[in-house]
Amino acid sequence: MDTAIVTGATGLVGSAVVRKLLENNIDVLCIGRKEPLIQPRKNLPGTATNLKMDMADILSLEDKIGEIGWVPGFFCVFYHFSWKGLNALTDGSVDDQLKNVTYSANALVSAQKIGCKKFVNAGTIEETFAEKYLDNRWQHETYPSGQNAYAASKLAARDMCVLLGYLNKIDYVHTRLSVPFNPSFTGKGYISSAIRAILAGEAYAAPTNPQLLDLTHIKDVAQAYYLVGQKGKNKANYFIGSGEPKKLSQYFGMAEKKAHAAKSCADAHQPCTDNLLLTAEDFSIDDLKRDTGFVLKKTFDDLVEEMEIK
Known part of the structure; x- marks a missing residue:
């Protein structure tokens, strides 16, 4: 290219x-x-x-x-x-x-x-x-x-x-x-707004959807697309993400733990058993890694460690 x-x-x-x-x-x-x-x-x-x-x-x-x-x-x-x-x-x-x-x-x-x-x-x-x-x-x-x-x-x-x-x-x-994110969480959407509230120790509307999501750092998403342009195969259908999906309540729970918020998600570290239609296999990046050599650099856990608490 x-x-x-x-x-x-x-x-x-x-x-x-x-x-x-x-x-x-x-x-x-x-x-x-x-x-x-x-x-x-x-x-x-x-x-x-x-x-x-x-x-x-x-x-x-x-x-x-x-x-x-x-x-x-x-x-x-x-x-x-x-x-x-x-x-x-x-x-x-x-x-x-x-x-x-x-x-x-x-x-x-x-x-x-x-x-x-x-x-x-x-x-x-x-x-x-x-x-x-x-x-x-x-x-x-x-x-x-x-x-x-x-x-x-x-x-x-x-x-x-x-x-x-x-x-x-x-x-x-x-x-x-699934959900590419900017690490500053400056977006207007529900996820960014909730995480900003968590970091500020403020109340937020708890998630009601038990479905799995994959929050992936935008720089990893961009790297994956660069590699797909270089090496992606004709007729392939790649999921681009971390390959480590969680429920939204789990992501919020990780942020709350970092922020020491009073409110916590009870299922923050429990396995997803009520994920409705989507399963972890639907978020697999095995073919992406095999065809392009993609390597994830930032997990959500890494981001949590870097979060600035107000």
């Missing part, structure tokens, strides 16, 4: 992957709706070029890169992180979510037209959850997650891209994420 294209370049994962690529002397075309997308990076060997573009226009990418004089190079990898709900990643109506299926398919077609050798698509562990539900639960209960439109659209985007990758003769690598 000598060049890369990254959609969703300003997001948590996209921006971290861009930096990792630049650190490894990969020239990157950063695509997004905002401008400027990526500030000039000093002391990094790779070069970032910004292209302001809405995903609705991604089929015009070949013309756009011609206008700015960006050259894909000999081995260009296309990373697709762009995804949009109504106000957040997973919300909105079915129509809001399904637009992303078309955008993902068009991104793959554009990648092939401009000569990219590999298309790396960012999916979600919610796909696995939905598939397991469809296998054995749909006749007996409603879908137990509020992210049904998001999960269905991610599944549709994945399957459409698998087919188009085959028809257009471009390597397609699928990936799934």
Whole structure:
């Protein structure tokens, strides 16, 4: 890989992957709706070029890169992180979510037209959850997650891209994420807010979902994506994470122990026996390690040790 294209370049994962690529002397075309997308990076060997573009226009990418004089190079990898709900990643109506299926398919077609050798698509562990539900639960209960439109659209985007990758003769690598985290926990979501409250010794709403999650340091996620671009195999479906899933109450319990909070999670260190559809095997990174040589550098336990108590 000598060049890369990254959609969703300003997001948590996209921006971290861009930096990792630049650190490894990969020239990157950063695509997004905002401008400027990526500030000039000093002391990094790779070069970032910004292209302001809405995903609705991604089929015009070949013309756009011609206008700015960006050259894909000999081995260009296309990373697709762009995804949009109504106000957040997973919300909105079915129509809001399904637009992303078309955008993902068009991104793959554009990648092939401009000569990219590999298309790396960012999916979600919610796909696995939905598939397991469809296998054995749909006749007996409603879908137990509020992210049904998001999960269905991610599944549709994945399957459409698998087919188009085959028809257009471009390597397609699928990936799934659970919860990548910024160690400063500055996000607006429930998990970041709860951990900030724990560290401050404040009350927070206890988690009610017993499902397994995999909180993974964003730098490890970025390293994994760099390796997938370099060594990921055609038609692979990699879970990118630590490979050590826990219930959210367990993660919070670890943070509480560090913070010496008065409130504690009773099941913080007990095995997960009520994990519903997902099991530890669904978070396995064995194939990722085998194909790319990925090595996890930061576990959640490591992060807990580094937490600054206010």
